Amino acid sequence: MPGDRPRLLTRRELTVAGAGLVLAAQVPDAWGARLLKKTAKVGPGRFLDGVASGDPTDTTMVLWSRLTTAQQRSGARLVVAEDEGLTRTVATTVVPTDRSVDGVLKVRMTGLKPDTVYWYAFQSAQGVSPVGRTKTLPAPDSDVPLRLAFSSCQKWNEGFFNAHLDVLEGDPLDLYLMLGDYTYEYVRSAAFAGGRDDASPSTDLRSARAKLALYRTDERLRELHRLHPVAHVWDDHEVADDYTDGDPAPSVLQRNASYKASFEWLPRLPAGKERFRTYRSYRLGRMAEVFMVDERQYRVDTDQPGRTILGRAQLDWLKAGLKASTARWKVVANPDMIAPLGVGGQGVNPDQWDGYPEDRQELLDVCSGVPDVLFVTGDIHTFFTARLLRDGGTSGPSVATEYVGGSVSSSGLPALAGLSTAAIFAANPWITYANGSDHGYGRMELDAGRVRTTYRAAAVDRPGVASRDLAVYEQQLGANDYTTVSQEPGEVGSPSDLPIPRTAAQLRPSAAPTRALARRRRALERLP
């Protein structure tokens, strides 16, 4: 009988039930009235760490500063303008900050014009930041020539960052590439340079932040960040020396705290939906595409199965990116040296690509079909210039080139100690230049027909030393090879300019632009 059959719900009953539940969901529970979020407002804080810009596209730029305040939350007004006086304002916004990011102010400005210089400043309730300068990348269809620079390895207590002084004059660079070892986690050092002591190792979140705060008291580094857009990728010393070999493995705390602090203090935001993803590419018109490569986070060490320096996902991304790129020049910002570097058939440093020959060959195979790939490299504290040969890097035609930009201040690599330049060249004929006794950085000028790469060097044992040309190379479009324009002779294994060791008692408080900064530096260096 129909009356005995199980009854189905009517549409009205379902509608009433659904609406009732939706309404119930809207009624705040006991916690619903809690004050969760407030509109960002300008708050207290002082600007002791300068300003910075980076992670650019042709229409966007990440702008950075930091508020020093005891308040757990604060904010600052950002003004972006087309002139240094900040009168032709193009954007203004209030940027919030809180203790979860150590007071960092960071915002990605959008809607900017390509290839345009902008000026910006932050204002809090207690002061105004220095006025920063930056420049957006060229439009995708642009053919304008480009100026890049690259550096790595700036150990605080092994020398002054005079390399950065050299880029402060003149127009903004299109991009300054920082290729790792922006800070050093350890404090031991062969020498103290010019009263610069680094007393605190970075092992956890607080000390990693303090390390960055110490480094950012350097006037040259601050000015570099103030005047040029920067792209940074880390190497090992942001965390621990050669930490990806797992010997010993850094704690989850040390590794992730270092990543977090690095993200906080540099002008970039995560790429994609992964928390600490740093690998990404920058398209600079039709002239060039820069591929930033992370050679630490995804590494599987040499003595483990499936060893890889980039990780499968990143290697596939890089290969696909190189193949698909329509830019004339493909620049790989590569923390660790890719050209083989060995003696007697043995690599001297398995921590670089020599420890990962399978990944290297996969990449060289791609380069053999993609012209005009240039690697700009850090890590090894030595200027090297090398051809990348198709077959394992040791034979076959040159399919790409590598320019290793020395170190900003870090001493020569112990792995190369005792080796002469002649021995290096004899064992590695694809390498045509080696110099570990000078410190500096690399410059690159790119146009439609050629790339001109210049190594610049300056002494680091005293501040304010001007840089000189160390070596100059030119690479013609389609050649996958370079010619030497000039180069000074250099030595590899015997750094000549290490400063004379000093005792802690002889240390003097470093000069700092403001009293507050001098106080902080004294505290961080633990000087009286």
Place this chain on the structure above:
Amino acid sequence: MTGRRTRGAGPRAAAPRRGGRHGLAVALVAVAALLAGPVAGAAAAPPPNDAPAAAAALDAVTAENGPVAERQGVADLAEATADAGVAPCLGKGSFERAVWFRVPASPTPARVSLDAFAPSGDADETPDLAAYVQPGAGGAPVTAVAQACDGAAAKQVADTGASVALDVPAGRDVLVQVGRSAGAALARAVLVAGVDALPAATAAPGDLVAGARAFPLGRARLVPLGAATLTEEDPAQPACPAAGTVWRRVAVTRSGVQVAAARGAGVGALTVFVGRRPTAGNARACGLGAPAGVEVPFRARRGQRAWIRVGTTGAEAPTARLAVSGPCDQTPLRPVRRSRVTVRAPKGARRARAVRLRLTLRGPCVRRARVTVRQRGAVVARGRVGTLTRGARVVRVRRAGGRALRRGTATVVVRGTRFARRAATVRLR
């Protein structure tokens, strides 16, 4: 179709009504089950620290390059479950999955700093983080109300991460809840805990809600903030966080918008609660500390009790200058703008026993207002009219001294607390 047939059967008309209620209940259960489905279906093997009673200790770690001061916890959230009976500190949808850690008690007061964030390779999402100060060390967990919390629901900053700092009295454990909100994909979170000893000192009066002193309306007072802490009774204020708190209570005497204000280097935030006791749900308004001070307008009715929570930053030798206004003084710590009163005599102002006057106030309130009316030098009427608030109001002033009120001009003087108006001339008709 079946349902319609049943409803349409005349002899069984009563049954469908019963069936209708039953059907509604079934529908509610069905829809609720549908909504709750994803949560109920998860968590096959929750981690061992899935509940407050099983909170894990934080790990001390080593580094090859030097000593490590902070401690670490790794929160496995993929299989964690929600905490029944623990109200989610960041509102509905927060702490959908959570695990627990315990920061052991310190022999002295201590600043406990907690940071939680997604680790390498995980999703770029903000974990939820809450801290519960315990009444003692090693006891059963007390999770009635969180003292501090941060997370996705409270975030505005670009880089993701949650962070809280608490000044905790000596001998108190802190339970830490690390979770993720509904819809998040975060599989793990790293918890970093730092504990820094604070000088042992007597906490400022009002450190506990129970010790909150009565605070007068309309007056500014210095309030010591030294050694203020957070204890298990302090409800977290994610929008206006503070490391310690000092409480004052205020009896509201007039309905309307009142203003609490505080100024001082040690003021991190100011929050106003209205109710019998401050709870997580009755915070009415809050503001963050600033060099010029913080002002927090809030609405309350006469007879209600307002609780003023001065959040501290931990600055050395801190005091706050605190003031709470009634509905009149909208800027209790700033110089009062001069009030202006204009006087008119409406038609029919002159009455047998009184004068009716229309007073219009611009600017802050005038308290204890008194009106005096003179004719030919003699006082003909005077009286108290209470507090004048902004806007127009007709007041009635009684005849004085048995003097007759005449037609013609009169002079009117309005006086009040810190207010006096020059005589105004009106024409009585």
